[in-house]
Amino acid sequence: MRILIVDDSPIARMILKKILPKDINLDIEEAEGWKDAQDLFREFKPQLTFLDLTMPEKNGLEVLEEFLKISPDARVVVVSADRQKQVIAQCMELGCLAFLPKPPIAEKIREIIEMIGEMDREFHG
Amino acid sequence: MDSANQSTFDSDILQEVMNIAFGAAAAELSELIDIFVRMEVPVIKILELDNLKTDSFYTVFGRGRYSVVKQDYWGDFQGSALLVFPEGRGTDLITILNGAPPGDDTQVSISNVEDGVLLELGNILIGACVAKICELLKTVVSFRPPTVKSGIGTDGSIFDSLGDSSQYAIVMKTTFEFSERNVEGSIVIVTSDVSMSWLDKALHGFLESF
Numbered sequence: 555m556r557i558l559i560v561d562d563s564p565i566a567r568m569i570l571k572k573i574l575p576k577d578i579n580l581d582i583e584e585a586e587g588w589k590d591a592q593d594l595f596r597e598f599k600p601q602l603t604f605l606d607l608t609m610p611e612k613n614g615l616e617v618l619e620e621f622l623k624i625s626p627d628a629r630v631v632v633v634s635a636d637r638q639k640q641v642i643a644q645c646m647e648l649g650c651l652a653f654l655p656k657p658p659i660a661e662k663i664r665e666i667i668e669m670i671g672e673m674d675r676e677f678h679g
Numbered sequence: 680m681d682s683a684n685q686s687t688f689d690s691d692i693l694q695e696v697m698n699i700a701f702g703a704a705a706a707e708l709s710e711l712i713d714i715f716v717r718m719e720v721p722v723i724k725i726l727e728l729d730n731l732k733t734d735s736f737y738t739v740f741g742r743g744r745y746s747v748v749k750q751d752y753w754g755d756f757q758g759s760a761l762l763v764f765p766e767g768r769g770t771d772l773i774t775i776l777n778g779a780p781p782g783d784d785t786q787v788s789i790s791n792v793e794d795g796v797l798l799e800l801g802n803i804l805i806g807a808c809v810a811k812i813c814e815l816l817k818t819v820v821s822f823r824p825p826t827v828k829s830g831i832g833t834d835g836s837i838f839d840s841l842g843d844s845s846q847y848a849i850v851m852k853t854t855f856e857f858s859e860r861n862v863e864g865s866i867v868i869v870t871s872d873v874s875m876s877w878l879d880k881a882l883h884g885f886l887e888s889f
Contacts, residue, residue, distance in 0.1 A: 562720065565695040565886065572889045608698065608718050635702030636718050638709040656699045657815075657889070 555671060558600035559584045560591045560617065562609045566656065570604055570633065573660035578667060588612035588620070595621055602670050607634040607641065618648050631666055633658050690723040692882040693851060696815050697721040701853040701866060704807035711803060714775055717856040724850045731848050732838050746793070746829040748801030749837055752809060754820035756874035759838065760805040764864040766829055769793030771860045776800065794827045801825050804866055816881040838869060847872040
């Protein structure tokens with residue numbers, strides 16, 4: 555499964571990579587923000603994107619909108635320290651697949667990846 | 680703290696811890712008073728304590744006069760947590776906390792009400808932020824009662840709790856905005872270099888816990 559991680563914090567990216575399931579074949583790419591992420595998103599065509607919200611150059615809500623403009627079916631999971639209910643509601647309204655507060659929990663990440671794996675298997679028969 | 684210690688200290692991990700901690704504090708405040716708090720990426724600085732008390736005050740806060748809630752803490756790491764607002768935003772802060780501006784019949788002066796509001800906001804934001812840092816770094820700190828001071832310009836004495844044995848201070852600052860009222864503030868956690876070796880181990884322990 556192709557996974558893109560977009561977060562300006564190298565530590566947040568490291569934590570996420572550490573807790574991704576090791577028994578599932580994952581192809582992982584990383585971006586620090588919109589500047590790196592936009593081409594990567596188009597070319598790498600991630601099956602799942604983990605996206606931070608509080609980023610300096612373009613905030614995560616704007617990046618989420620851009621991703622969904624490029625690919626309306628994109629599966630984007632927002633992983634953010636900002637877990638105010640208004641923020642979660644905005645993310646869900648924009649069309650994110652799920653919202654996970656930081657620090658993310660390994661079991662939740664696994665559940666999402668397995669769910670997407672199932673969806674893709676069903677879709678491709 | 681020598682340069683070797685500075686290089687081993689991982690400010691990236693501390694920045695992420697501060698980001699998570701302030702997120703928890705903002706969520707708590709937003710639950711309590713139904714307000715949206717816009718967060719910025721935290722900034723971590725290591726400053727010479729003498730400079731921080733004098734010239735570098737402005738490096739941390741920017742030029743201006745401020746109302747500051749200060750709460751000292753001690754434990755495995757020790758220092759001061761500060762909630763800082765530009766001076767004179769009392770009416771806005773009262774409106775944020777009470778949901779309405781102060782009435783004309785207010786018996787006590789605006790500045791007294793402002794102090795009360797600042798203390799309450801400090802209790803919520805500082806308490807939640809430091810509590811989350813402690814939870815992530817697996818420690819507990821004790822607090823002194825918060826104090827509020829208004830009209831602070833270059834008063835470096837607010838850093839006195841760091842003591843005389845410290846040469847450097849680690850400054851963690853997150854700027855935020857109560858967007859409905861256009862009020863910007865910052866929460867600043869300052870810890871002394873006496874806590875450095877513990878902090879370094881705790882931060883790496885945090886990373887290894889995943």
